Amino acid sequence: MGIEMVLDMAVSVHPERQALGRRGSGMTYEQLNDAACRGAAILREHEAAHVVFVGVNGPILPVLTFSSARAGIPIAPLNYRLPADQLRDLIGQLDKPVIVADSAYRDNLDTAADVVLTSAEFLELASSEGPTVTDTADDRSTAVVLFTSGTTSAPKGVLLRHQHLLSYLLNTVEFASAADDEATLVSTPPYHIAGMGAVLSNVYAGRRMAYLPDFTPQGWLDLIRGEEITSAMVVPTMLARVVDHLDGRSGDSPRLGTLAYGGARMPQPVLERALVAFPDTGFVNAYGLTETSSTIAVLGPDDHREALADPDRKGRLSSVGRIVPGIEAQIRDEEDAVLAAGETGLLWVRGGQVSGEYMGKGSALDADGWFPTRDQARIEDGFLYIGGRADDTIIRGGENIAPAEIEDVLAHHVDVRDLAVIGVPDDEWGERICAVIVPTGASHASADEVRSWCRERLRGSRTPDDVVFVEELPRTATGKLVRRDLVAQVAD
Template sequence: MGIEMVLDMAASVEPDRIAIGRRDSGSTYQQLVDTTARGATVLREHGARHVVFVGVNGPILPVLTFSAARAGIPIAPLNYRLATDQLRDLVAQLDRPLIVADPAYLDKLTGAAATVLTGEQFLEAARAAEPAECVPTPDDATAVVLFTSGTTSAPKGVLLRHHHLTSYLFNTVEFGSATAEHATLVSTPPYHIAGMGAVLSNIYAGRRMAYLPDFTPESWLELVRTEGVTSAMVVPTMLARIVEHLDGATAGTPALASLAYGGARMPQPVLEKALVAFPDTGFVNAYGLTETSSTIAVLGPDDHREALADPALRGRLSSVGRIVPGMEAQIRDEDDVTVLADGETGLLWVRGAQVSGEYMGKGSVLDADGWFPTRDRARIEDGFLYIGGRADDTIIRGGENVAPAEIEDVLVRHDDVREVAVIGLPDDEWGERICAVIVPSHDDHADSEAVRAWCRERLRGSRTPDDVVFVDELPKTPTGKLVRRDLVSQLTLSESA
């Protein structure tokens, strides 16, 4: 069964329910079926083997996703923020692409493929086409190609096959669970697994999708209120900006029943303030990777409120929750073989039907038993999964492994710290020295030595930063992931200048 059946199932139950857009002007499920059947014809007539989308998240994304699925070809949403040569390089890796792009990005893509259309041009062509004949898509065909963000290496094209995505849906989402009053606000980028997951999971649940292409705290809150949004997902930087904008006030979003977050580490002080600002909202921490077709662990609403209410459980707010049904997890030693005991920190490996672990042109990285190496440092304690950052981020100081997250979790609680990243810099004596890079919360902040002294009271001496540097901002991806390699390069260059 291909993912196009997800839309057909939803339309068969509620054909006249609004699927995408505003509640007074959106498209129904049946209209979406009709449009995507005609969109599939457009793709077949052009002989496309891939659909490339370059643009912000909006109603065109589900149209292209299901049009591609009906045509039996993958969709590849690309990061519209990339430089022209980077975008064109990714397009060149795809066989016979048809590009659909927002007008703002057409100049970057002219000549990159035989056909380059705007979203409106694609819709016009679809309206003039006949509906494509329904041909079931094989389970093992590729449905989506997502290029990893490349925070530690060049982007790799992850192949998500139809059976990976449907396995994720069947195990984690209840079909038709939404009512006509339910609406979700989608503000995650289309080239991120959360953006693609939002299309599939909300259609499967029968939930209307409203869109916010350009995020600001004010516009996000306004849309939640005016559209009666009942669920939303944000990345940590978005939630931090919303909390800062509210400045201690409550959000005033009574309809918002669920607020999910993920994509990067969430500073615990930000989360604690958000739980107070949204007292009637259930918070969900969703942890997943591109290679796992979205969520593999969830910290649910009850977990959040219990941890906030009980100081003995407060540490659970820094976890990503429990492994979802259909998935297994192991913590292995650095040898990638030895399975560690409960509470020990090592490398996270996962297994399940939703896991791909397959890269375009590179094949699968699953081991002989189907386990995928996430390369995240982690531990499992009392059934809760704690992520300690990427294995590549580990600082080796004097032969001792230091996880940046251990130090960041302490520093972020300093009153003068808005954001912090801990990195390793080259050092002749220690191999690497620990550097804390801080975005201060106000102009009149503590000096470097005062921050180091504060850390020394709360951390072992070997964990106290050797250097403390203050900056205006940290380099991040659009989904809020810290790009440590850029930070290391910046500080290494500044030292050598």
């Protein structure tokens, strides 16, 4: 059995419950299943070995996800923001693709595959009378191909097998746990693991999915209120824009019971402002990687509120919480020796949901099944703290410096709206510490004033050598800093 089992289970319990769309105007679970069975027949008819999706999140994604599962082929959602030549390059790595694309992107992909359909065309075909396929997938076969964001190197195709995704669901989500009036707002992109995870976890829980294809702070708030959304997930840049938009006012969303965030580092000042703006909402920090089939650590609502109320626990707001059931974690040094609790090293994880497998490159798991996340981390009092990517480490005069250590301090400066700390080449020290800051306004502290402020709060070796002010930082749609682009920009 593959991930189509998730939809089968939902249909068996509540076939008439609405699964997708705005209230009263979307698909029920039974209709979603019917569309997936017909969609699988369409893919079989075209002899597809992959189905590629290029478009924004919406009802088409769950239809395609379960269509591909019933057809026994992987779905590969691609970043619709990429230039056409990069999209074609990624598509060229996939065998016998059928492309389904939103109309805005279809024309650029006309010759990228033998079959190119718009999202509307596929939905219309899947909603019409015709042959159906009700097959089940082999749980060892590939269900999803997700390309990494390529923030530090060329994108790699991560292979997530049905067994990995099912392990994630069975260990972290309770089946049919949502009430019939619960709804979630999906605003994460489909090419991100959070977008795919939203499809599976919400169908498994039985929760209606509403969509916000084009994020704006007011649009997000309007949909949260108008659709009486009970849960949502955002990336840090989205939450920062919402709290800036509210500017100290209440979020006024009484039905919003849970607000999850992840995908990139959350600045603590942004989180604290959000907790005040949404006092009745339970916040959840969900940490995971594409290679781990989504979440492997969670900082829950009680942890957030306790940390906000207790100065001795406030530091926990910078953690990603506790490791979820089914996952083991170790902190190792560069020689793979396991470190003691509280020591900083590299995070390794193991469990049924961990893939660690790349298209054309094989598995990154070691002989005992452990996956190297390449994230610097420590585990303290059972809470996992992430210190950034190992590749981002600044080596200044032979001393290893984690940018996150400096960023966490600078984020509290009143004149800092966004920032990143990077290493830039230096003949004497090897690398210099450079703080790149997006200021809150035209009038702000000088570079020397920022450095003096840091020196009072950090060790001298951690004080930035340089401070550069810019209008914005290069980030992906999910808020990840494209560090190599920033280094090049500053160096230029």
